[in-house]
Structure formats: structure tokens, C-alpha cells
Amino acid sequence: MASRVVVVGGGIIGLAAARELVSRGNDVVVLEKETGWAAHQTGHNSNVVHAGLYYKPGSLKARMSVAGNASMIAFARDNDVPVDVCGKLVVATANEELPRLAVLAERAEANGVPARRVSATEAREFEPEVSAVEALHVTSTAIIDYPAVCAALVRSLDGQDLRLSSPALGIRPGAQGGVEVATPQGVVRGDVLVNCAGLHADAIARLAGLSPSARIVPFRGEYYELREDRRYLVRGLIYPVPDPDLPFLGVHLTRMLDGSVHAGPNAVLALSREGYRWRDVSPAHLADVARFPGTWRLAKRFARTGVEEVLRSFSRRRFAASLARLVPAVGEHDLVRAESGVRAQAMLPSGALVDDFLIDQAPGQVHVLNAPSPGATGALEIAKHVADLAVTHLR
Known part of the structure; x- marks a missing residue:
């Protein structure tokens, strides 16, 4: 039986x-x-099939995202699910980011991710509007309909x-x-x-x-879209070089299967487990979060970053300025509010994510x-x- x-x-x-x-x-x-x-x-996510680029070699994330990239794309093709293996650029916009880009390239090699460093000129062959001193081109990243x-x-x-x-x-x-x-x-x-x-x-x-x-601590990821007449600014996926001291990747630009271009996410603490908007507030959830010692330790560690994320949440100008580091032609009037998502992030009592x-x-x-x-x-x-x-x- x-x-x-x-x-x-x-x-x-x-x-x-x-x-x-x-x-x-x-x-x-x-x-x-x-x-x-x-x-x-x-x-409620950006529908990216990740390559396994960022994660510590040997970790579950590294092994399962590299293998998962292949198995998810194969599953989609076997089941008539739309998928586009379009690749992405991780862009260093200043010379001080180049050491971090080099570390990322080494991690890609360690994880078996197909990626190569490209010059600013080569980067603009993929993305003509991008600002880069150098970039990492990752070929196995895809867009899918989850x-x-x-x-x-x-x-x-x-x-x-x-x-x-x-x-x-x-x-x-x-x-x-x-x-x-x-x-x-x-x-x-x-x-x-x-x-x-x-x-x-x-x-x-x-x-x-x-x-x-x-403990699950929910973070809301807030997105914009590029106006339809400005979508030509982005051909595929453009990501910043992540700051290893911060928990998230930073805002990026993603062309979706329908041709729209998502921008984001901005990350703020959600006020309920399903807090897709600022007005989605659960007093019981907030009390539970406030009682958890890890919340305060995390807040202390990332106070400056947290304030910046909240300010950007309420300012389309600030959001656009973050994107303009990657694509200078993006301005605040090019952005239209899009649907948010909420990330279930586990946190330890120490405040470590x-x-x-x-x-x-x-x-x-x-x-x-x-x-x-x-x-x-x-x-x-x-x-x-x-x-x-x-x-x-x-x-």
C-alpha cells in the first residue's frame, strides 16, 4: 500500500x-x-531562472540553482511552458567595483556557471544603453513563467x-x-x-x-516597469555588482517574456506576512516581529541601508537614480508602478539572515x-x- x-x-x-x-x-x-x-x-517574482552565480560554492543554493537552471529549463520545454534563455549582464559601473566583479567571476567558475568578463565596448554590444567599465556576461540565465x-x-x-x-x-x-x-x-x-x-x-x-x-521575516520587493515607449532601453537582464555586506542584490532591470521591463526590487520590511502594500498591516505580526531579538539586531546592523530603502520606497526619483547607475537614460518619468512581491526570509535570533x-x-x-x-x-x-x-x- x-x-x-x-x-x-x-x-x-x-x-x-x-x-x-x-x-x-x-x-x-x-x-x-x-x-x-x-x-x-x-x-509575485521577477520570473528569472538564475544561473547559480552568487552563492557560496558547495552550498545548497549553489548546487541546486546550477542544477535547477538546467532542470527547470528542460521541464519548461517538455511541458510547453514559455522560457527564454537570454543571458544577463552583471555590470561594474565604477573602477572600485572591479575587485568584486573579479570575485564574482571566480565564484561563477567554482560553481560551474558559464560566464565571462567583457569590456565596456563588448557590454554595449549586448546592451547599447548600459553604463559599464566592465561586466560579467552570464549565458545560462533565463526568463520563464513560473x-x-x-x-x-x-x-x-x-x-x-x-x-x-x-x-x-x-x-x-x-x-x-x-x-x-x-x-x-x-x-x-x-x-x-x-x-x-x-x-x-x-x-x-x-x-x-x-x-x-x-523565524520568517517578510521583506516586500517593490517594482516599477518602464513605460512602453522606453522599453527599448533594455534588451535583456542588467544587474549591478552586489555588495557582499548587504543581504540583497540591489535594483536591476529585467525584460519579461511579454516584452515589458521590470525594474527593482526595492526591499523593505513588510508589515504583515502578506504585506504587498504599506497599508497591509498586521498588529499581531508586528508584535511578533518586535518580540524577536533578531529583528533589532538586524535593524542595528543595516540601519543606514534600511532608511535608504524606505526613502526609495516613497520616491520615484530615488528609485530612478538607482537604475540610472546601470542605464543612464532611465529617468523618473520613465517608471510606472508595478506589482510588489513578498520574500520569505529566514532570520536567526542573532539577527543574521x-x-x-x-x-x-x-x-x-x-x-x-x-x-x-x-x-x-x-x-x-x-x-x-x-x-x-x-x-x-x-x-
């Missing part, structure tokens, strides 16, 4: 994990609290028990072993619980009786506690790892 695994979360990682578990002979129940799949992080990937994953799960509008309200051990999950429609029973709840992953872990090793993917376990339980970008890129590889762990709990 097949084992039954209860997967909480219907984003790309939850659906990919379900698919992988089914491929190994298990039955799955997928519980998603929203009325549709890919409702949060998966459906909600369409999720739709394909759902189709691959035909015959399994997929439940929308089914939040997990309570989790307890089953009377005969396994796990029981209370939902508005009744109790769901399974042999193992797999938690892929993203923004709510730590809350689900606590609901299951764990004291998770990290968890840099790698993080998975906690307990008897009969696997909890994916940190899988932000490049989580979507590596989803099929994360799914294999999660399934490996889940199977150990079925023996």
Missing part, C-alpha cells in the same frame, strides 16, 4: 515536492490555503488529492502513527508531513510542535524553512532533496 504524504503549501516548491514524491510511488495530499496555486512568492510551471506541475499530479482553500488549522500526531492535519473541511491524515508553506513556514512548524531554528536553503526535521515531519530566491529556480532539485528526507521518515 502506498504511503501518503501531506504537503502544506501550493507554491512551486510544494507542488514540485508533491510531484517528486508521487514519482517515487507515494500518494500526496496538497493543502493550499488560497483559492489558486502559486498565489504568493511564486506568483505560474505556468505550477500549472504544469498541477497537471502532472492528476489523480492526487489537491485541495485549494484548505489552510492547516492544527497539526498533531495520528492515533496510529503518522500525522493529522485539521482543515476547514475536516481532518487530513498522512504518514509524513512536508511543510512548504513559504511565508508561513515557521508558523506551520510551530503548529506541528516544533521550535523552528529560524539565513544565507542558504534551510530544512528542519522532526519524526514524521520535513519543514522547508528558507527557500527564497533562487528557490523557484531550484524547485525541482529542492523537491528531490525534500523527497529524500521524507522517505527516511517512511521507513
Whole structure:
């Protein structure tokens, strides 16, 4: 008789994990609290298939994004999901950024990412409007439609028990072993619980009786788009050289599959777990964040950066100035507000942001506690790892 695994979360990682578990002979129940799949992080990101450029060699992020780049592109092509392997430029706009660009090139080589340093003249052959003293051209970066990937994953799960509008309200051990999950429609029973709840992953872990090793702190990523008559300024993907002392990559420019050009994200602390706007405020969430010592330690460490991000959130002029470092022709009147996303970032009590993917376990339980970008890129590889762990709990 097949084992039954209860997967909480219907984003790309939850659906990919379900698919992988089914491929190994298990039955799955997928519980998603929203009325549709890919409702949060998966459906509110820049749709980039990352190359694996930035991550510490040997880390889960490095291994799973490099392998995930290949497997995600192959999955898209096999399932008629739109994908464009367009490559990207990482641009050094000043001489003082060149040492960091060199380190990035070394990391690309260590991770097996196809990339080469190019001169300013060569960079402008790819992006005529770019400002660069030198750049790194990464050939394997792609643009994809992640909600369409999720739709394909759902189709691959035909015959399994997929439940929308089914939040997990309570989790307890089953009377005969396994796990029981209370939902508005009744109790769901399974042999193992797999938690892929993203923004709510730590809350689900606590609901299951764990004291998770990290806390989810949501950051809102705010985007603009270039006006349609200014889209010609960007041909593909243009990124800055990241500052290793800062937790995010910085604002960048991304041409989407429909020809639009996204600009961002600006990163600010969200005021609720699903805080897509400043007015989305949860007093209970804010009280919880305020009680967590890591919040204050992070705020102290990045006070200046945090203030700058907030100022940029309210100033289209400041946002445009950040983009103009990469493409000088971009001005504030070229920008139109676009949809925001919220990143589920795990934080330790020390205030350190968890840099790698993080998975906690307990008897009969696997909890994916940190899988932000490049989580979507590596989803099929994360799914294999999660399934490996889940199977150990079925023996």
C-alpha cells in the first residue's frame, strides 16, 4: 500500500515536492490555503531562472540553482511552458567595483556557471544603453513563467488529492502513527508531513510542535516597469555588482517574456506576512516581529541601508537614480508602478539572515524553512532533496 504524504503549501516548491514524491510511488495530499496555486512568492517574482552565480560554492543554493537552471529549463520545454534563455549582464559601473566583479567571476567558475568578463565596448554590444567599465556576461540565465510551471506541475499530479482553500488549522500526531492535519473541511491524515508553506513556514512548524531554528521575516520587493515607449532601453537582464555586506542584490532591470521591463526590487520590511502594500498591516505580526531579538539586531546592523530603502520606497526619483547607475537614460518619468512581491526570509535570533536553503526535521515531519530566491529556480532539485528526507521518515 502506498504511503501518503501531506504537503502544506501550493507554491512551486510544494507542488514540485508533491510531484517528486508521487514519482517515487507515494500518494500526496496538497493543502493550499488560497483559492489558486502559486498565489504568493511564486506568483509575485521577477520570473528569472538564475544561473547559480552568487552563492557560496558547495552550498545548497549553489548546487541546486546550477542544477535547477538546467532542470527547470528542460521541464519548461517538455511541458510547453514559455522560457527564454537570454543571458544577463552583471555590470561594474565604477573602477572600485572591479575587485568584486573579479570575485564574482571566480565564484561563477567554482560553481560551474558559464560566464565571462567583457569590456565596456563588448557590454554595449549586448546592451547599447548600459553604463559599464566592465561586466560579467552570464549565458545560462533565463526568463520563464513560473505560474505556468505550477500549472504544469498541477497537471502532472492528476489523480492526487489537491485541495485549494484548505489552510492547516492544527497539526498533531495520528492515533496510529503518522500525522493529522485539521482543515476547514475536516481532518487530513498522512504518514509524513512536508511543510512548504513559504511565508508561513515557521508558523506551520510551530503548529506541528516544533521550535523552528529560524523565524520568517517578510521583506516586500517593490517594482516599477518602464513605460512602453522606453522599453527599448533594455534588451535583456542588467544587474549591478552586489555588495557582499548587504543581504540583497540591489535594483536591476529585467525584460519579461511579454516584452515589458521590470525594474527593482526595492526591499523593505513588510508589515504583515502578506504585506504587498504599506497599508497591509498586521498588529499581531508586528508584535511578533518586535518580540524577536533578531529583528533589532538586524535593524542595528543595516540601519543606514534600511532608511535608504524606505526613502526609495516613497520616491520615484530615488528609485530612478538607482537604475540610472546601470542605464543612464532611465529617468523618473520613465517608471510606472508595478506589482510588489513578498520574500520569505529566514532570520536567526542573532539577527543574521539565513544565507542558504534551510530544512528542519522532526519524526514524521520535513519543514522547508528558507527557500527564497533562487528557490523557484531550484524547485525541482529542492523537491528531490525534500523527497529524500521524507522517505527516511517512511521507513
